Amino acid sequence: MADTAVTWLGHAAFRVDSPGGRRIYLDPWLGNPKCPEAERSPERVDVLAVTHGHGDHVGETVELAKRFGCPVVAQVELREWLGRQGLEDETTEAFNKGGTVEKAGVRFTLTDAKHSSACPDGTYAGEAAGFVVEFENGTTIYFAGDTCVFGDMQLIGRIYEPDVAVLPIGGHYTMDPREAAVALELLGVKRCIPCHYGTFELLAGTPDELRERAPDVEVIAPEPGETVTV
Numbered sequence: 001m002a003d004t005a006v007t008w009l010g011h012a013a014f015r016v017d018s019p020g021g022r023r024i025y026l027d028p029w030l031g032n033p034k035c036p037e038a039e040r041s042p043e044r045v046d047v048l049a050v051t052h053g054h055g056d057h058v059g060e061t062v063e064l065a066k067r068f069g070c071p072v073v074a075q076v077e078l079r080e081w082l083g084r085q086g087l088e089d090e091t092t093e094a095f096n097k098g099g100t101v102e103k104a105g106v107r108f109t110l111t112d113a114k115h116s117s118a119c120p121d122g123t124y125a126g127e128a129a130g131f132v133v134e135f136e137n138g139t140t141i142y143f144a145g146d147t148c149v150f151g152d153m154q155l156i157g158r159i160y161e162p163d164v165a166v167l168p169i170g171g172h173y174t175m176d177p178r179e180a181a182v183a184l185e186l187l188g189v190k191r192c193i194p195c196h197y198g199t200f201e202l203l204a205g206t207p208d209e210l211r212e213r214a215p216d217v218e219v220i221a222p223e224p225g226e227t228v229t230v
């Protein structure tokens, strides 16, 4: 089976090509200023996953889901709001923290995150969340979503044993490299893909700062549009 190929699309947006050939988009704000032109209009989407209701994460979810008729996994309140934007309601895609759903052969578990969550129109969107994504070959990636560091990351590490953690490091709205270094320690993860930095000046954390603070961790920092295999 192939590796899992992770492409950073700028900000918190990722395209993941699974070992089984599925194409998954997480937090698909493809209109973000760092998203390469060639990545703004996907040719295929098999599953969409959204961590919380903020516009910089919901992005083009509605438009993409309508175009590709693909499942959209999200916390129940957010998923219901997406339904009201014209997507079909689908109970098996609307879950909550601690729950796991399988879509296109890939398992998504909704985790805690410490952040706020409202939809672009102000509607309550439940709480912010993260995802543990387990691919067909067992490779497991933890996408923290927007969050500060929190002690229960230790539980996520213990229960799901992720191979890689995708963490926000920009600071201001989320954790910065100082907190991310502790998050990696709590998770017990040795490889990290940072995100949610560099989009705007306010998001000032850098991968180099994370490397300094977490010298035992391999910080894999692709450029927007670049693909890394894990």
Ligand SMILES: [Zn+2]
Binding pocket: 012, 054, 056, 057, 146, 173, 196
């Ligand atoms: Zn955000």
